[in-house]
Amino acid sequence: MLAVSPKPELRVWGTRGSFPAAGKQYMRYGGNTSCFSVEYGGCLFILDAGSGLAVLGEQLKKRADIRGIHIFLSHLHIDHVIGLYPFLAMAADRQTVQIHLDERSAEGGGLSRLIGRPYWPYSIGEAGIGLSPFGPGTGLHIETDAGVVDVSTMSGTHPGGCCWYRLRFGDKSAAYLLDCETGDDIEGKLTDFVSGADLLVWDAHFAPGKVRKGWGHSTWEDGLRLRRKAGAGKVLMAHYSNDYDDAFLEAQEAEALAVSEGGCIFAQEGMVIGL
Numbered sequence: 001m002l003a004v005s006p007k008p009e010l011r012v013w014g015t016r017g018s019f020p021a022a023g024k025q026y027m028r029y030g031g032n033t034s035c036f037s038v039e040y041g042g043c044l045f046i047l048d049a050g051s052g053l054a055v056l057g058e059q060l061k062k063r064a065d066i067r068g069i070h071i072f073l074s075h076l077h078i079d080h081v082i083g084l085y086p087f088l089a090m091a092a093d094r095q096t097v098q099i100h101l102d103e104r105s106a107e108g109g110g111l112s113r114l115i116g117r118p119y120w121p122y123s124i125g126e127a128g129i130g131l132s133p134f135g136p137g138t139g140l141h142i143e144t145d146a147g148v149v150d151v152s153t154m155s156g157t158h159p160g161g162c163c164w165y166r167l168r169f170g171d172k173s174a175a176y177l178l179d180c181e182t183g184d185d186i187e188g189k190l191t192d193f194v195s196g197a198d199l200l201v202w203d204a205h206f207a208p209g210k211v212r213k214g215w216g217h218s219t220w221e222d223g224l225r226l227r228r229k230a231g232a233g234k235v236l237m238a239h240y241s242n243d244y245d246d247a248f249l250e251a252q253e254a255e256a257l258a259v260s261e262g263g264c265i266f267a268q269e270g271m272v273i274g275l
């Protein structure tokens with residue numbers, strides 16, 4: 001349930017990677033694709049628009065007090081934008097939604113071509129949603145009632161490219177790193193980017209030992225290593241492969257918790273994490 005909160009909290013609306021997963025074997029960790037939110041200073045900051053955005057959109061109907069909605073897209077793979085389709089009808093009544101995306105995702109109509117005719121009866125423009133493209137590495141600054149939220153961006157490692165975010169809410173910060181394939185070439189820069197963050201949202205698509213090189217994803221072990229190197233607070237594992245049902249993820253979670261020295265969380269839909 002979306003509710004007013006005095007301190008920044010991250011809410012989990014979608015945990016699954018690549019494609020939504022239906023079935024009772026996915027109920028515990030969830031079957032919707034990537035979507036997370038933080039409410040701050042009368043605004044809602046949404047990270048990715050996976051199928052979890054449809055659930056968030058339903059909750060938003062009861063929240064006329066939220067004046068600004070900012071959606072940050074990591075990239076245009078369908079699991080990160082599929083929730084925009086049902087969200088458009090709700091957004092059309094509000095006129096306060098802004099989508100922030102890397103200029104490569106806006107190029108040549110990018111997102112606008114994907115959402116609209118002939119694929120969907122509504123276009124982003126018709127829903128009154130604004131698009132704010134930015135260059136790789138640009139810093140964004142968003143006014144809220146509780147002060148400015150600073151958003152840092154970094155080009156990520158993923159087929160076709162992606163954008164990673166770090167958002168600062170007062171003295172707390174969260175980094176969003178979906179989708180992400182770690183490696184020696186990026187790890188130093190990535191460590192600097194997330195240094196000292198309170199929360200890392202991490203790509204744990206593959207279980208350790210099952211990584212497919214070049215697919216653009218990582219493991220929970222990679223996330224724990226980054227946390228240690230960067231002196232970060234907690235790591236939230238997400239973007240689980242559809243090959244992994246609840247029983248498999250439970251076993252992975254137990255293994256990770258045994259070696260994580262605290263600060264490791266396996267995301268479940270509906271979870272709320274204080275920053």
Ligand SMILES: [Zn+2]
Binds near residue numbers: 017018077080179239
């Ligand atoms: Zn993805």
Ligand SMILES: [Zn+2]
Binds near residue numbers: 179
């Ligand atoms: Zn992707």
